[in-house]
Amino acid sequence: MRSSRLWIAAAVLAACHERPALEQDEGELTTGSCGVERWAVKTGSDSSVGQVNMTAQDTTIAALRAIPAPSTLSSSSPRFTYAGSPEIQLYRLSNVTLTLYKMENDSDYHVVLQDSAGNTMITEIPYPGCVASASAWTSQINGARSAFDAKYAVTTSFQTANDTVTVTGVGFFDLLHGQTGVAPNGIELHSVLGICWGVNCSGSPPPPPPPGALTNGGFESGLTGWTSAGSTSVSAIAHGGSQSAMVGSTSPSTDSSLSQTFTLPANATGISFWYQVHCPDTITYDWASATLKDNTSGTSTTVLANTCSNTGAWQQASAAATGGHSVTLTLANHDDNYSGDPTYTLYDDVAVTTSGGGDTTPPTTSVTAPAPSSTVSGTVTVTATATDNVGVTRIELYADGALIGSGTSSPTSAAWDTTAVANGSHSLTSKAYDAAGNVGTSSAVTVTVNNGAVANPIVNPGFETGTLAGWTATGTARAATYPHSGSYAAALGATTPTTDSSITQTFTMPAGASTISFWYKVGCPDTVTYDWATATLKDNTTGTVVTLLPRTCTNTGAWQQASASTTSMRGHSVTLTLSNHDDNYTGDATWTDYDDVSVQ
Known part of the structure; x- marks a missing residue:
């Protein structure tokens, strides 16, 4: 029994719960x-x-x-x-x-x-x-x-x-x-x-409903299909049909809105709605407004700029939109909560405008650079062209399905940083859009990324000097003759009780580095509560510390590999620390061997 150690652990836990x-x-x-x-x-x-x-x-x-x-x-x-x-x-x-x-x-x-x-x-x-x-x-x-x-x-x-x-x-x-x-x-x-x-419960949330077509644009089903914020209700004053949406209230309120996310049909050209503002104040304090967010491209359009009027007349607002894209329409009202002049806005007859049966021909597009089957490195210019029977409105460029750039004319180019991806085969494609919402997709162009092998910046990475040359050691640390490969490995701790031991090395992460890895073998007859191996990588430029090896206590005698991504640390000064912690207890000395440290 370790009564003294258990008493100390209890005291430490009690101290940890004393929080400011x-x-x-x-x-x-x-x-x-x-x-x-x-x-x-x-x-x-x-x-x-x-x-x-x-x-x-x-x-x-x-x-x-x-x-x-x-x-x-x-x-x-x-x-x-x-x-x-x-x-x-x-x-x-x-x-x-x-x-x-x-x-x-x-x-x-x-x-x-x-x-x-x-x-x-x-x-x-x-x-x-x-x-x-x-x-x-x-x-x-x-x-x-x-x-x-x-x-x-x-x-x-x-x-x-x-x-x-x-x-x-x-x-x-x-x-x-x-x-x-x-x-x-x-x-x-x-x-x-x-x-x-509880143990083994299911914490998965229900999936969000996929966006579909615009629903209940005339508010004849109340506010069904719309997401409300603030004060919203249904009004019997309608532009068409028997109902409209009231955003805001006849009593003082603050910010209120209705929004809906939906997917535009392929032949959509825009969106429109009717509105009636009841604003007895001035635009400095109260207003109606509306925006259309294109969730595919990330752009937002002001469909209705801040407006304050009190004529009681219905007016129409509209904006262009790209067919096939997911969009979010937000109909808003701002009231300053002043008791003398509550402001509200009626909205009705939200509709998607389309090109009808006119243009149904999609654009033709192709990636023209780099050439198919070529080998690329560094930052590469990707170029695509497109043609259409009426006219091209947008070209998008993709690498492995991820958007890397876009433009509104042909040709369109974008810079692709190949050092951010692994060496090997990658696919480039383009999409082109026309005003009717037709979309054309190019054939894939396959290229090979080869940014060359990264020179390992670690000094004495396999400890084959038979020493810890290049490393800074603390505690009980030495080069020993029971390696993962080669003739030597670093041995931290010992078969007799020790305390904290470590080796560290500071170096500059190469520009093309993507991964750091090492092999370790832990001899830990205790539990992770008391003894462990651990390893960290500190980015000295940002101060971020990454745990490469969480506290580990095993006693299988097997070599295992740990690795982590280094792409965010490229060009930065970093410090690698390989550690062993032993609680200096006589009955269960703990040690860790490290070998074959590599940056690739």
């Missing part, structure tokens, strides 16, 4: 306000949300913590959509421990999850009132929030739960500023779209 009464956590703004930093990305209302793979991928907290944070991350960064980005993937964490929760000052729920090795990360459930009506995740966020409220009475102070949960949410990189439970790389699941309690 208030700390500055993520998004703490003025009470009642909504989040600001990358808020559209967090809540699925940004232009790139359509690129998120909504099929849940099972993962672990350790795996998410090992993903390097983008070096360009800032408070205004759009969604990161590079290949493998966690911000375009729905993840599921099964059977993890929900340790702490609280409500932030912006009303988000800050939820800390922990795995069996003690690794933690933050997940967040937004306040539904701060989620834009155009969000693709509204129903799932509402469901997760309701489930959490049914389980806990959430306050603005951290409370302890220690419940087993399964959580599903989209990956998100947050800036590091001392948040409780934050992962070293700032990775979160934000927003949480599904949560359940």
Whole structure:
């Protein structure tokens, strides 16, 4: 029995639960306000949300913590959509421990999850009132929030739960500023779209309904098919039929809107609606407005600029749109909540305009550069041309199905950074659109990316000098003759009790590097509570630390490989640390061997 060690562990755990009464956590703004930093990305209302793979991928907290944070991350960064980005993937964490929760000052729920090795990360459930009506995740966020409220009475102070949960949410990189439970790389699941309690429960959210055609454009079925915010209702004053939508109220209100996401038919040329503004104030304070967001291209069009009138006359607004694209139409009313002049707007007869049976011929397009079967490297100019029987309105260029650029005339070119993809075969295609909404897609052009082999920047990576030359050692560390390959490996710790041992090396990550890897063998007869091997890679340029090897305690005697992506660290100074922790207890000395460190 280790009575002394158990007593110490209990004391440490007790100390860990003594938290300050208030700390500055993520998004703490003025009470009642909504989040600001990358808020559209967090809540699925940004232009790139359509690129998120909504099929849940099972993962672990350790795996998410090992993903390097983008070096360009800032408070205004759009969604990161590079290949493998966690911000375009729905993840599921099964059977993890929900340790702490609280409500932030912006009303988000800050939820800390922990795995069996003690690794933690933050997940967040937004306040539904701060989620834009155009969000693709509204129903799932509402469901997760309701489930959490049914389980806990959430306050603005951290409370302890220690419940087993399964959580599903989209990956998100947050800036590091001392948040409780934050992962070293700032990775979160934000927003949480599904949560359940108990071992092996199912935390997957219901899939969002696929956008279809415009529904209930005349509001003859009430507000069915529309997403409401603020004060909305049905009015008997109609432009056509018997009903219209009232956005705002005859009593003072604030911001109100109706929105609907739908897919335009291939021959669509635009959208239109009728509106009647009741605005006894001035445009300085109150107004009606409407926008059309193209979810495919990410562009937004003002269909109705801020308008304040009080004639009681119906007027029509319209805007051009691209056929075949998913769009979100938002009909809005702003009232300054002043008692003397409430403002509201009636909307009716929303319709999609089409080209009828006129032009049904799609454009013809092809990728003209680079040449088929060519070998490319570095940054390459991809060019496409297009022709149409009437006229081409847009050309889009794709690499492996990901949009890399677009233009409105032929030819159109875009720069493609091939160092961001793996060496090997890749496919280039183009799409062309005409005014009638017809779409033509090119044949694929296959090219081979070859950015050359990366010279390993690690000094003495296999320890074949028989020493630790090139490495800085602490504790008990030496070169030993039981390698993974070659003649030597680095041995940390010993078969007799030790404490903390490590070797580190600082180097510059090559411009073409994509992966760092190493082999390790752990001799740990104890448990991960007391003894372990671990490894980290610190980006000295950004300060981000990536866990390459989470705390590990095994005693199989087998060599295993650990690896992680390094694309975000290219050109940066980095420090690799390979470690062994032994608690200096006589009965179970722990050691770790490391070998064959490689950057490719």
